[in-house]
Amino acid sequence: MPSSKRAGKFAAEVIDPINAQGDRQGAVCRAGEVTTSPGYKEAFRLFCDTGWHAMPASSEYGGQGLPHLVSMAVSEMWKSASIAFGLCPMLTNGAVKAIAEHGSAELKAKYLPKMVAGTWTGTMNLTEPQAGSDLAAIRSKAVPAADGTYRITGTKIFITWGEHDMAENIIHLVLARLPDAPPGVKGISLFLVPKFLVNDDGSLGERNDLVCASIEHKLGIHASPTAVMSFGERGGAVGWLVGEPHKGLAYMFTMMNYARLNIGIEGLGVSERAYQHALAYARERVQGVPIGDASGQAKPIVAHPDVRRMLLDMKARTEAMRALSYWVAGHMDRAKHHPDAAQRARSQAYVDLLTPVVKGWCSESAVEITSTGIQIHGGVGFVEETGAAQYFRDARITPIYEGTTAIQANDLIGRKLAREKNAAGETGYTARALQAEMAAFAAELGADAELADLGQALATAVAALQAATAWMLQHYDSTPQAAAAGAVPYLELTGTVVGGWLMAQAARIARDHLAASSTDDFYKAKLATARYFALHRLPRAGGLAAAITMGSGAVLDMPESLL
């Protein structure tokens, strides 16, 4: 069995069955100890024992060193089966990445093999009550001790899998300020703070001075404990500095970028699962004679045009999200391993540009797609036992955590667009080059008799994105408030158009295979799905571009006081 099928089997047979139960009976915190939902501990142990946990990590620390494209496709399946479950290994692997890239040889040797294996798990501790989207406001402190370690004090909130009973130890990566730290984001350092101190032989020592004060009662992902972590109530938790002082935020971005892509994949995964769930119901539920059906017999609701539209909308948007995510994953691999330095740089620029789009667009779309999943069920969709509502509730966190959509969008229009310069000093170089590539492809497709309608729709959409990009580059410095007011629609526009471009490419490949007498249903479905995306979703681009170029001024015309 190829590993993708094995992963699908594991997701379907081990993780999916505990998902609904984990929703009904979420993690519980009593006196600082978190008991995870029934079955989660056992599933996680099996997940580690069968090697899935180690899959994404570098072989240097016991991982499989597979391409990002492979591990991301596999991780989609864990998230489809249970977002709550998938978060724990995802965060651990993100912490592994940050330690591997920025930690000392000692830290790496001591922590990474056990973290890669899943014997120990990892967390990211950024948010504080007064410091959410604004990390400059972080107050947690780190004081140097005589032995070269640090004593950490402070309260961190929204710490995903911050405390639980699935692993022997939990390795917290914590942002805090040294006594001599400058104010703002340039005075934040990164510390490794284990739940249990680790002896030199690798065995576990004393409990560190940190405790889970409580966990949140949330709309969704109930099986994922979201902890309030209190560090240093008894004098200071022992921590080790990762890398150099005051560079913690940059290091944390290694983990954050990994996590952001992965949250995009969560949006993709839960959308796919909501689609499967709705499709199964639509094939089974018999209700009414479809319009234009001459038989006069009631049919499964999949035969009703509007149900078909909803299912196809879910499918097409999910596939466009998948195309975008995997395309970015492929460029992550090229950015690291391609023999040509120019290609490596180009690939890295694509990854940088589109990471906020994968995160923001896939997560926002997931809320709408899982909502459509409920709608297809009609009245029973609103009944919790049906299961469709859980996907909707779980999906709702994805546009919030790891940076809200506005944070992603500001990153996109700022660092990734208006402040990106090529050697010639031209701004927005990567975005404009990608748009030119998309426009050229649209023109090619427009000249293709069978796919001209897709080419035309894509050309119009790319032109809208180009107009919005020109507006954004023109206004970013002169009227930054207007640019910021248009940032989220710009992110949505970028996702829609790039997704549409990749779907149109898929359509041409599918058509070519079918023309070469393939009878594979996959190609037939892909062609029809891509056409729907082109003719149904891409025409929204014009409205989004107008909302940016005309609507942003209208946002600022409204005085705050009159809201």
Add this chain to the structure above:
Amino acid sequence: MPSSKRAGKFAAEVIDPINAQGDRQGAVCRAGEVTTSPGYKEAFRLFCDTGWHAMPASSEYGGQGLPHLVSMAVSEMWKSASIAFGLCPMLTNGAVKAIAEHGSAELKAKYLPKMVAGTWTGTMNLTEPQAGSDLAAIRSKAVPAADGTYRITGTKIFITWGEHDMAENIIHLVLARLPDAPPGVKGISLFLVPKFLVNDDGSLGERNDLVCASIEHKLGIHASPTAVMSFGERGGAVGWLVGEPHKGLAYMFTMMNYARLNIGIEGLGVSERAYQHALAYARERVQGVPIGDASGQAKPIVAHPDVRRMLLDMKARTEAMRALSYWVAGHMDRAKHHPDAAQRARSQAYVDLLTPVVKGWCSESAVEITSTGIQIHGGVGFVEETGAAQYFRDARITPIYEGTTAIQANDLIGRKLAREKNAAGETGYTARALQAEMAAFAAELGADAELADLGQALATAVAALQAATAWMLQHYDSTPQAAAAGAVPYLELTGTVVGGWLMAQAARIARDHLAASSTDDFYKAKLATARYFALHRLPRAGGLAAAITMGSGAVLDMPESLL
């Protein structure tokens, strides 16, 4: 105090405080008895005792006989405060309307005064396990008894407030088939089936043969018991025929149309409340220095451009929904009371055309608007105690019950558009006349120096709606499946454009007042809000029209088997 202020005070001080508690501790069913959430019984009693319950009903039965425009505006407040609470009086008043219009003098005299007062409440019993959207599949039976009554047997599901402890009696309106009934929707009759039989002197007699078998565990509106009702387990519940045999569905439409408008108002009400909630948080939560703010100080998040965009989006869409709903309510009053018969007919045609739009568009929008409400809160929005999540969960039922959005959309493109003919035999007369009126207004506004941008945006959007309407009229008979595949986008398009037209009218009125040296903030806010709607929301019309005219074919190109 004017009655709108008194209503607001009652909603804020009596109903709103029990809303969150009703979510946490929903209605409970034990052995057929439903205990409502804490405080609901007392609030409902006060609601009845202070006369609010009787407000919408005709004065003939003890109601206040106020215009629809007034009672609808007031009912928005109940729904803002608690959708779950507002459902009970709404359904009772709907049942009152159906009995008043179609029941015998005896039934009216016996039941209406107590129902109008809220001493007894009412329900609508349509759905059965095999008969959801397809009412033709109803199987419940009614057998004539010697005394002129009927014996009702069958199981009804999703019966809102079907059983509870807030009223002395519950009057069920039940759809069932007589023994000689023809198949399909033309063989359904309407019966009045009280929980307790009523003696001739109005006192309560025996318990009728009907029982609440269970209530649903739902995503939202936990305080509203959604009952499975079992009729006739001990031989048959005693029921009285309402009106003539086999005409039950037409009678029930009296109640359904009332309920559909009211569900639209639920979408409006919960959107308004979610906006208020998010705005209060955005004014209070300090986080980050806004882009372009020279002070260097962290500010409340309302000052951040994207938060302002989200708030304004919630506000503008809510006001457009309100404008549409109240405009329809005004025409309901004109349809009944205007001295000119032609105006009465025109008004009734507007009400008929736009009832599915109020229901479908306001409810679908409410899901998105309450989702934005969560987003404005960031991480705490996902925490249940914050309250934003409840509005999102509660709102999710509104596009489902009283006919899903697809049902509304099919009604819109069918009976209300393609099958509506004027004396000259022209189809879609009312919709086209309304569109022509909107186009004329857009042209006027386009020539108004200060409002030309709104006029231009409206003109473009109306043209898109006209193109989609022409397509719909052309395809409804020839390719009904394609028309049905475009129905929901057509409903959304209609709501957006009509809402935008009414907002543009409001903008002109506001501008005129300000030009006449009014300094009222209400007018300033209305002008800015309407401009946002025109420049940010109306440009979506083109994409929706394209999704209908190009995209509907793409839906049908996808074979069911390949989904």
